[in-house]
Amino acid sequence: MLGAAELIDVGRAAGLAAVGVTHAEPFENTFADLEQRKTQGLSAQMQFTYRNPVRSTNPRLTMVDATALVVGAHDYQRELPARPVDEPTARIATYSSEDHYASLREALKQIAVVLQGAGHKAVVLADENNLVDRAVAHRAGIGWWGKSSNILVPGVGSMVLLGSVLTNAPITFEEAEPLADGCKTCNKCLHGCPTGAIIEPGTVDANKCLAWLLQASGVFPAQYRELLGDRIYGCDDCQDVCPPNQIRRKKPAASGEAAWVSILDMLELSDEALLQRFGRWYVPHRDPNYLRRNALVVLGNIGRGEDQRTAKILTEMLAHQSTLVVAHAVWAARRLNRNDLLGSLTRSQLEDSLVSAELERPVKVLE
Numbered sequence: 438m439l440g441a442a443e444l445i446d447v448g449r450a451a452g453l454a455a456v457g458v459t460h461a462e463p464f465e466n467t468f469a470d471l472e473q474r475k476t477q478g479l480s481a482q483m484q485f486t487y488r489n490p491v492r493s494t495n496p497r498l499t500m501v502d503a504t505a506l507v508v509g510a511h512d513y514q515r516e517l518p519a520r521p522v523d524e525p526t527a528r529i530a531t532y533s534s535e536d537h538y539a540s541l542r543e544a545l546k547q548i549a550v551v552l553q554g555a556g557h558k559a560v561v562l563a564d565e566n567n568l569v570d571r572a573v574a575h576r577a578g579i580g581w582w583g584k585s586s587n588i589l590v591p592g593v594g595s596m597v598l599l600g601s602v603l604t605n606a607p608i609t610f611e612e613a614e615p616l617a618d619g620c621k622t623c624n625k626c627l628h629g630c631p632t633g634a635i636i637e638p639g640t641v642d643a644n645k646c647l648a649w650l651l652q653a654s655g656v657f658p659a660q661y662r663e664l665l666g667d668r669i670y671g672c673d674d675c676q677d678v679c680p681p682n683q684i685r686r687k688k689p690a691a692s693g694e695a696a697w698v699s700i701l702d703m704l705e706l707s708d709e710a711l712l713q714r715f716g717r718w719y720v721p722h723r724d725p726n727y728l729r730r731n732a733l734v735v736l737g738n739i740g741r742g743e744d745q746r747t748a749k750i751l752t753e754m755l756a757h758q759s760t761l762v763v764a765h766a767v768w769a770a771r772r773l774n775r776n777d778l779l780g781s782l783t784r785s786q787l788e789d790s791l792v793s794a795e796l797e798r799p800v801k802v803l804e
């Protein structure tokens with residue numbers, strides 16, 4: 438029989454910042470929470486574990502004879518490389534600046550190999566919507582639920598990706614006690630969120646969360662465009678202000694990582710090149726026009742209207758076949774005080790409901 442300590446050692450040796458073991462009984466409280474948030478509309482169109490809460494909260498629907506979960510936390514906090522200064526540059530959230538999920542999966546795989554080698558089933562679940570990974574980490578005692586709704590690992594913080602190995606192995610372990618709330622009187626994440634999306638401790642309204650809005654389909658909500666600032670993927674704000682993340686020494690950024698992206702380069706890429714370069718990101722319907730939509734909102738926040746290359750790109754985006762792209766190009770052009778470019782809009786574009794809504798919308802010109 439395998440002991441939890443052995444598996445924890447394997448995970449730690451593979452680079453995981455924390456490893457825990459818990460039983461595979463359903464997560465009933467989490468199921469109730471997911472259902473309640475869906476009913477209240479707080480999950481917006483978000484899918485992930487909301488897509489099928491019955492499945493994501495019951496490991497035995499993924500493995501019928503599952504006995505245990507070995508959960509691991511991959512620490513992805515890194516020093517932010519300096520921002521390039523020569524052109525408008527958008528920010529990529531830390532968790533996506535390199536393929537941290539690949540590192541997490543690789544470490545979990547090493548635990549799975551040990552379990553399989555002992556003749557048991559073992560499946561790695563990481564970023565697959567089949568499991569409420571934060572609830573697993575909490576039940577396994579490797580972190581506490583922060584007011585930001587993230588799991589905080591003592592001594593590591595909240596910048597961790599979580600994943601599990603689901604197994605039918607008869608692992609011996611003592612059930613962990615839930616960790617004490619380490620947030621105590623701190624409320625920094627609630628005040629640090631630019632949109633007020635953390636509506637109460639532990640509850641994020643996805644309708645207001647910039648990280649989700651960048652992944653949601655449809656028009657980018659006008660009331661959050663200025664607040665999006667230079668974020669092109671994800672948002673770190675509620676974690677950047679979190680004291681447990683601030684006090685620790687961060688690892689240096691890995692070479693070759695892309696923490697910043699030139700917004701003009703991005704808008705010049707073809708469909709294929711966009712998906713090739715940013716294919717790791719969650720893009721609604723794998724439609725590259727959503728990357729352009731987001732890039733145009735960022736351009737409206739950090740671009741320079743007087744710049745010739747910017748004007749050329751805006752002109753191209755205003756002639757784009759996607760009216761979603763055209764609509765956001767209208768917003769960006771107006772924000773950069775380039776209303777003169779709007780004269781190129783065709784009659785059918787002007788009659789389009791997305792485009793006409795943008796023309797009627799009040800826009801604050803970027804100063």
Ligand code: SF4
Pocket residue numbers: 629630631632633634635641645646647648649671672673674675676
């Ligand atoms: S990710 Fe950003 S927008 Fe979302 S809750 Fe955190 S700070 Fe707010």
Ligand code: SF4
Pocket residue numbers: 583584585586619620621623624625626627675678679680681
């Ligand atoms: S900012 Fe403060 S309240 Fe929010 S998760 Fe971090 S420690 Fe907890």
